[in-house]
Amino acid sequence: MAVPKRKMSRSNTRARRSQWKTTAATLTTCPSCQADKLPHTACPTCGTYKGRTYRDALKTVNAG
Amino acid sequence: MPTPTKGARLGGSPAHERLILANLSTALFEHGRITTTETKAKRLRPLAERLITFAKKGDLHARRRVLRVVRDKGVVHTLFTEIAPTMAERNGGYTRITKIGPRKGDNAPMAVIELITEPVSPKQAVVKEATKAAEKAAPAEKAAPAEPEVEETPEAPAAEAGTEEQKES
Numbered sequence: 001m002a003v004p005k006r007k008m009s010r011s012n013t014r015a016r017r018s019q020w021k022t023t024a025a026t027l028t029t030c031p032s033c034q035a036d037k038l039p040h041t042a043c044p045t046c047g048t049y050k051g052r053t054y055r056d057a058l059k060t061v062n063a064g
Numbered sequence: 065m066p067t068p069t070k071g072a073r074l075g076g077s078p079a080h081e082r083l084i085l086a087n088l089s090t091a092l093f094e095h096g097r098i099t100t101t102e103t104k105a106k107r108l109r110p111l112a113e114r115l116i117t118f119a120k121k122g123d124l125h126a127r128r129r130v131l132r133v134v135r136d137k138g139v140v141h142t143l144f145t146e147i148a149p150t151m152a153e154r155n156g157g158y159t160r161i162t163k164i165g166p167r168k169g170d171n172a173p174m175a176v177i178e179l180i181t182e183p184v185s186p187k188q189a190v191v192k193e194a195t196k197a198a199e200k201a202a203p204a205e206k207a208a209p210a211e212p213e214v215e216e217t218p219e220a221p222a223a224e225a226g227t228e229e230q231k232e233s
Contacts, residue, residue, distance in 0.1 A: 038163075038165055040163055041163040041164060041165050042162055042163065042164045042165070042176075044164075044165055049162050052162070054162060054164050054176055057097075057099040057164050057174075057176045058164055058165075060099055061099060061164060061165070061167050061168070061174045062167075062168050063168075
Protein backbone atom coordinates (compact mmCIF):
# COMPACT_ATOMS: atom_id res chain seq x y z
CA MET A 1 0.00 0.00 0.00
CA ALA A 2 1.30 3.45 -0.87
CA VAL A 3 2.14 5.52 2.19
CA PRO A 4 3.44 9.11 2.48
CA LYS A 5 7.23 9.26 2.91
CA ARG A 6 7.30 12.63 4.69
CA LYS A 7 5.10 14.48 7.12
CA MET A 8 3.12 17.15 5.31
CA SER A 9 4.20 20.61 6.40
CA ARG A 10 1.84 22.89 8.26
CA SER A 11 2.24 25.35 5.42
CA ASN A 12 1.18 22.85 2.77
CA THR A 13 -1.76 21.68 4.87
CA ARG A 14 -2.91 25.24 5.35
CA ALA A 15 -2.33 26.09 1.68
CA ARG A 16 -4.58 23.17 0.70
CA ARG A 17 -7.24 24.13 3.21
CA SER A 18 -7.22 27.73 2.01
CA GLN A 19 -9.21 26.49 -0.96
CA TRP A 20 -12.09 25.28 1.23
CA LYS A 21 -14.55 28.03 0.57
CA THR A 22 -18.23 28.51 0.96
CA THR A 23 -20.52 30.34 -1.40
CA ALA A 24 -23.26 32.71 -0.37
CA ALA A 25 -26.77 31.28 -0.75
CA THR A 26 -28.98 32.84 -3.40
CA LEU A 27 -31.80 34.62 -1.61
CA THR A 28 -35.09 36.04 -2.73
CA THR A 29 -37.62 38.20 -0.93
CA CYS A 30 -40.78 36.67 0.47
CA PRO A 31 -43.75 38.33 -1.27
CA SER A 32 -45.91 38.22 1.89
CA CYS A 33 -43.47 39.21 4.68
CA GLN A 34 -40.54 40.73 2.73
CA ALA A 35 -38.02 38.55 4.62
CA ASP A 36 -35.10 36.83 2.89
CA LYS A 37 -35.78 33.24 1.85
CA LEU A 38 -34.38 30.53 -0.40
CA PRO A 39 -35.90 30.54 -3.88
CA HIS A 40 -38.65 27.96 -4.67
CA THR A 41 -39.01 27.23 -0.94
CA ALA A 42 -41.62 28.02 1.68
CA CYS A 43 -40.66 31.14 3.65
CA PRO A 44 -39.05 30.10 6.98
CA THR A 45 -40.25 33.33 8.63
CA CYS A 46 -43.97 33.33 7.79
CA GLY A 47 -44.32 29.78 6.42
CA THR A 48 -46.16 30.69 3.24
CA TYR A 49 -45.52 29.60 -0.31
CA LYS A 50 -47.67 30.79 -3.21
CA GLY A 51 -50.51 31.63 -0.85
CA ARG A 52 -50.42 28.30 1.00
CA THR A 53 -49.23 27.86 4.58
CA TYR A 54 -46.60 25.35 5.71
CA ARG A 55 -45.99 26.70 9.20
CA ASP A 56 -46.72 23.39 10.97
CA ALA A 57 -44.34 21.46 8.71
CA LEU A 58 -41.60 24.03 9.31
CA LYS A 59 -42.16 23.76 13.05
CA THR A 60 -41.76 19.96 13.07
CA VAL A 61 -38.66 20.17 10.85
CA ASN A 62 -36.94 22.80 12.97
CA ALA A 63 -37.89 21.22 16.30
CA GLY A 64 -35.36 18.35 16.09
CA MET B 65 -46.65 5.16 -16.27
CA PRO B 66 -43.89 6.35 -13.93
CA THR B 67 -40.33 6.41 -15.24
CA PRO B 68 -38.20 3.66 -13.68
CA THR B 69 -35.84 4.98 -11.03
CA LYS B 70 -32.15 4.96 -11.81
CA GLY B 71 -29.30 4.73 -9.36
CA ALA B 72 -29.23 3.69 -5.74
CA ARG B 73 -32.42 2.66 -3.90
CA LEU B 74 -33.70 4.50 -0.87
CA GLY B 75 -32.60 2.73 2.27
CA GLY B 76 -29.99 0.63 0.49
CA SER B 77 -31.89 -2.31 -1.03
CA PRO B 78 -34.88 -2.62 -3.35
CA ALA B 79 -36.89 -4.32 -0.62
CA HIS B 80 -36.17 -1.52 1.83
CA GLU B 81 -37.15 1.07 -0.74
CA ARG B 82 -40.45 -0.71 -1.38
CA LEU B 83 -41.13 -0.74 2.34
CA ILE B 84 -40.23 2.93 2.76
CA LEU B 85 -42.43 3.97 -0.16
CA ALA B 86 -45.31 1.76 1.01
CA ASN B 87 -45.15 3.30 4.48
CA LEU B 88 -44.88 6.82 3.09
CA SER B 89 -47.86 6.34 0.77
CA THR B 90 -49.92 4.88 3.62
CA ALA B 91 -49.09 7.90 5.74
CA LEU B 92 -49.87 10.27 2.87
CA PHE B 93 -53.33 8.79 2.28
CA GLU B 94 -54.01 8.69 6.01
CA HIS B 95 -53.05 12.28 6.76
CA GLY B 96 -53.29 14.02 3.38
CA ARG B 97 -50.07 15.93 3.94
CA ILE B 98 -46.71 14.60 5.13
CA THR B 99 -43.30 16.11 5.72
CA THR B 100 -40.35 14.11 4.44
CA THR B 101 -37.05 14.61 2.63
CA GLU B 102 -37.13 15.98 -0.89
CA THR B 103 -35.69 12.77 -2.35
CA LYS B 104 -38.31 10.56 -0.70
CA ALA B 105 -41.09 12.94 -1.71
CA LYS B 106 -39.93 12.85 -5.33
CA ARG B 107 -39.82 9.04 -5.30
CA LEU B 108 -43.17 8.80 -3.57
CA ARG B 109 -45.00 11.06 -6.00
CA PRO B 110 -45.30 8.68 -9.02
CA LEU B 111 -46.27 5.76 -6.78
CA ALA B 112 -48.92 7.71 -4.88
CA GLU B 113 -50.42 9.12 -8.08
CA ARG B 114 -50.54 5.63 -9.59
CA LEU B 115 -52.39 4.36 -6.51
CA ILE B 116 -54.90 7.21 -6.82
CA THR B 117 -55.43 6.27 -10.46
CA PHE B 118 -56.24 2.73 -9.32
CA ALA B 119 -58.57 4.12 -6.69
CA LYS B 120 -60.39 6.13 -9.35
CA LYS B 121 -61.01 2.92 -11.27
CA GLY B 122 -62.63 1.63 -8.10
CA ASP B 123 -63.14 -2.06 -8.98
CA LEU B 124 -62.04 -5.07 -6.94
CA HIS B 125 -58.99 -5.75 -9.08
CA ALA B 126 -57.78 -2.17 -8.63
CA ARG B 127 -58.41 -2.45 -4.89
CA ARG B 128 -56.31 -5.60 -4.67
CA ARG B 129 -53.50 -3.99 -6.64
CA VAL B 130 -53.49 -1.05 -4.21
CA LEU B 131 -53.56 -3.46 -1.26
CA ARG B 132 -50.28 -4.92 -2.53
CA VAL B 133 -48.61 -1.60 -1.64
CA VAL B 134 -50.79 -0.12 1.09
CA ARG B 135 -51.36 -2.97 3.54
CA ASP B 136 -53.76 -1.04 5.75
CA LYS B 137 -57.33 -1.87 4.71
CA GLY B 138 -58.74 1.16 6.50
CA VAL B 139 -56.45 3.52 4.61
CA VAL B 140 -57.31 1.81 1.31
CA HIS B 141 -60.99 2.24 2.15
CA THR B 142 -60.56 5.98 2.72
CA LEU B 143 -58.52 6.19 -0.49
CA PHE B 144 -61.29 4.55 -2.52
CA THR B 145 -64.28 6.20 -0.85
CA GLU B 146 -63.02 9.68 0.08
CA ILE B 147 -59.88 10.59 -1.85
CA ALA B 148 -60.78 9.07 -5.25
CA PRO B 149 -64.12 10.95 -5.66
CA THR B 150 -62.41 14.30 -4.93
CA MET B 151 -59.88 13.55 -7.68
CA ALA B 152 -62.56 12.58 -10.22
CA GLU B 153 -62.26 15.81 -12.21
CA ARG B 154 -58.45 15.87 -12.12
CA ASN B 155 -56.40 14.17 -14.84
CA GLY B 156 -53.19 13.36 -13.00
CA GLY B 157 -51.13 15.68 -10.83
CA TYR B 158 -52.91 14.59 -7.67
CA THR B 159 -50.05 15.53 -5.35
CA ARG B 160 -48.00 18.63 -4.72
CA ILE B 161 -44.44 18.86 -3.40
CA THR B 162 -43.36 22.06 -1.66
CA LYS B 163 -39.78 22.53 -0.49
CA ILE B 164 -39.43 23.84 3.04
CA GLY B 165 -35.66 24.14 3.37
CA PRO B 166 -32.96 22.12 5.10
CA ARG B 167 -33.60 20.15 8.29
CA LYS B 168 -31.83 20.99 11.51
CA GLY B 169 -29.52 18.13 12.50
CA ASP B 170 -28.38 16.71 9.16
CA ASN B 171 -29.20 19.62 6.83
CA ALA B 172 -31.29 17.31 4.62
CA PRO B 173 -33.51 19.26 2.23
CA MET B 174 -37.08 18.73 3.41
CA ALA B 175 -40.36 18.94 1.55
CA VAL B 176 -44.08 18.65 2.17
CA ILE B 177 -46.00 16.30 -0.12
CA GLU B 178 -49.75 16.70 -0.03
CA LEU B 179 -52.87 15.61 -1.83
CA ILE B 180 -54.36 18.45 -3.83
CA THR B 181 -57.81 19.18 -2.45
CA GLU B 182 -58.60 22.38 -4.32
CA PRO B 183 -61.15 22.09 -7.14
CA VAL B 184 -59.65 21.91 -10.62
CA SER B 185 -59.16 25.38 -12.06
CA PRO B 186 -59.21 25.92 -15.82
CA LYS B 187 -55.80 25.12 -17.24
CA GLN B 188 -53.58 28.01 -16.25
CA ALA B 189 -51.03 27.25 -18.96
CA VAL B 190 -53.72 27.48 -21.57
CA VAL B 191 -55.02 30.72 -20.06
CA LYS B 192 -51.50 32.19 -20.13
CA GLU B 193 -51.12 31.15 -23.74
CA ALA B 194 -54.50 32.62 -24.58
CA THR B 195 -53.69 35.94 -22.91
CA LYS B 196 -50.34 36.07 -24.68
CA ALA B 197 -52.03 35.32 -27.97
CA ALA B 198 -54.60 38.03 -27.27
CA GLU B 199 -51.83 40.51 -26.48
CA LYS B 200 -50.12 39.60 -29.72
CA ALA B 201 -53.34 39.84 -31.66
CA ALA B 202 -54.31 43.21 -30.16
CA PRO B 203 -51.42 45.23 -31.68
CA ALA B 204 -51.83 43.31 -34.92
CA GLU B 205 -55.49 44.26 -34.99
CA LYS B 206 -54.62 47.90 -34.31
CA ALA B 207 -52.18 47.81 -37.20
CA ALA B 208 -54.48 45.74 -39.39
CA PRO B 209 -57.55 48.07 -39.50
CA ALA B 210 -55.36 50.90 -40.77
CA GLU B 211 -54.32 48.91 -43.83
CA PRO B 212 -57.74 47.62 -44.89
CA GLU B 213 -59.18 51.12 -44.56
CA VAL B 214 -56.56 52.39 -46.94
CA GLU B 215 -57.18 49.49 -49.26
CA GLU B 216 -60.94 49.71 -48.98
CA THR B 217 -61.20 53.41 -49.83
CA PRO B 218 -59.79 53.07 -53.32
CA GLU B 219 -61.73 49.89 -53.88
CA ALA B 220 -65.04 51.29 -52.74
CA PRO B 221 -65.21 54.14 -55.27
CA ALA B 222 -64.02 51.76 -57.94
CA ALA B 223 -66.76 49.33 -57.01
CA GLU B 224 -69.28 52.15 -56.88
CA ALA B 225 -68.00 53.43 -60.16
CA GLY B 226 -68.35 49.97 -61.56
CA THR B 227 -71.95 49.77 -60.42
CA GLU B 228 -72.63 53.26 -61.69
CA GLU B 229 -71.16 52.36 -65.02
CA GLN B 230 -73.33 49.30 -65.15
CA LYS B 231 -76.36 51.37 -64.24
CA GLU B 232 -75.48 53.96 -66.86
CA SER B 233 -74.95 51.39 -69.54
